[in-house]
Amino acid sequence: MFLINGCEQNMLAASDRATQFGDGCFTTARIIDGEICLFAAHLARLQEACHKLLIPFENGSELQSEMKMLAQGHSRGVLKVIISRGSGGRGYSSANCHNATRILSVSARPDHYDRWRQEGITLALSPVRLGRNPLLAGLKHLNRLEQVLIRSHLEQTDADEALVLDSEGWVTECCAANVFWRKGDVVYTPRLDQAGVNGIMRQFCIRMLAQSPFSIVEVYAGLEEVMQADEIIVCNALMPVIPVRACGDTLLSSRLLFDFLAPLCEHPN
Incomplete structure (x- = not known):
């Protein structure tokens, strides 16, 4: 309708x-x-x-x-x-x-979000990089050609989602989700003042983490830093939070961050 x-x-x-x-x-x-x-x-x-x-x-x-x-x-x-x-x-x-x-x-x-929550998802590095534009960074504007291309390349792989870098090589987001990763008690998420979408669920998760035993830091990070994480999750307003079981060839099994955020994000207000 x-x-x-x-x-x-x-x-x-x-x-x-x-x-x-x-x-x-x-x-x-x-x-x-x-x-x-x-x-x-x-x-x-x-x-x-x-x-x-x-x-x-x-x-x-x-x-x-x-x-x-x-x-x-x-x-x-x-x-x-x-x-x-x-x-x-x-x-x-x-x-x-x-x-x-x-x-x-x-x-x-989408029905597959429930399966993703149970099984976790796989991430593949996208060959498409996001252009940096501080004037439009963070906004969910109607110019989504980058995401269309990212999705087209993703559909040529067996992965569930794409990990996307910007034109300078910084990890920025996924095709249709934001990304967080945990190393010990510190949770990281990309800064989005140059590229990417500042998602509603991302904002909610940051607020929840700021009141938690975890530390939350917004950073410019390269791929190697994310690949060294203990845990990776992705989120958007619909999922809302999904664990990552593999990023490329790196396998991940911890769900400490996911288990903290998932109940809070199920009925957010």
């Missing part, structure tokens, strides 16, 4: 800047028993992205009502919200854009 500007339809104007330029942002939230997990954080993400992308969005109350309405009646599901700058002229100028477009949809939560 799609809602476009409050109307149930699946047709978007060809002139919309989402299709013309990828001019917009999005968020993807988990639904549990009709409720949206981390609802306020997803709204804040959209507001921050619109602010940084200079998209005037004044329909916040309508958006909240539509999100809640679509989530109702779903015991488990995925809610996706896209905000586009709307329709305008042919060129890059946004001077003729007067109303942002909001696109909402609900789909089933």
Whole structure:
């Protein structure tokens, strides 16, 4: 089911800047028993992205009502919200854009996440590197061609997810998830001020770890540092936390960090 500007339809104007330029942002939230997990954080993400992308969005109350309405009646599901700058002229100028477009949809939560949680996943190093751009770093904007290419290469391997470096060689994220690794009592996660997506679940995990016996550090780290970890986990708003059983040829069996975070992330608020 799609809602476009409050109307149930699946047709978007060809002139919309989402299709013309990828001019917009999005968020993807988990639904549990009709409720949206981390609802306020997803709204804040959209507001921050619109602010940084200079998209005037004044329909916040309508958006909240539509999100809640679509989530109702779903015991488990995925809610996706896209905000586009709307329709305008042919060129890059946004001077003729007067109303942002909001696109909402609900789909089933992938069943394989439950299997991944039990069995753990494998990571393969992606040959695709993320471009560094501090202006857009952290945002979940609509320009996802890097992730499309990463996924295409991943599907040529037997791995479940890809470990992705940026153009300088720093570990940044996975194709569709953020990454944490533990060495002793210290938990590391990549800094995302140059590239990558600052995921909602990543933010939640950092908050939980800051109140825990673990130390949490955001770093620029090379592949060799991650490969020396005692444990690696990945996360996103839908999974929400998954253990890694192998990264390339390196096998991992510890679940100390996973066992701490998994119960906290199951019904976050």
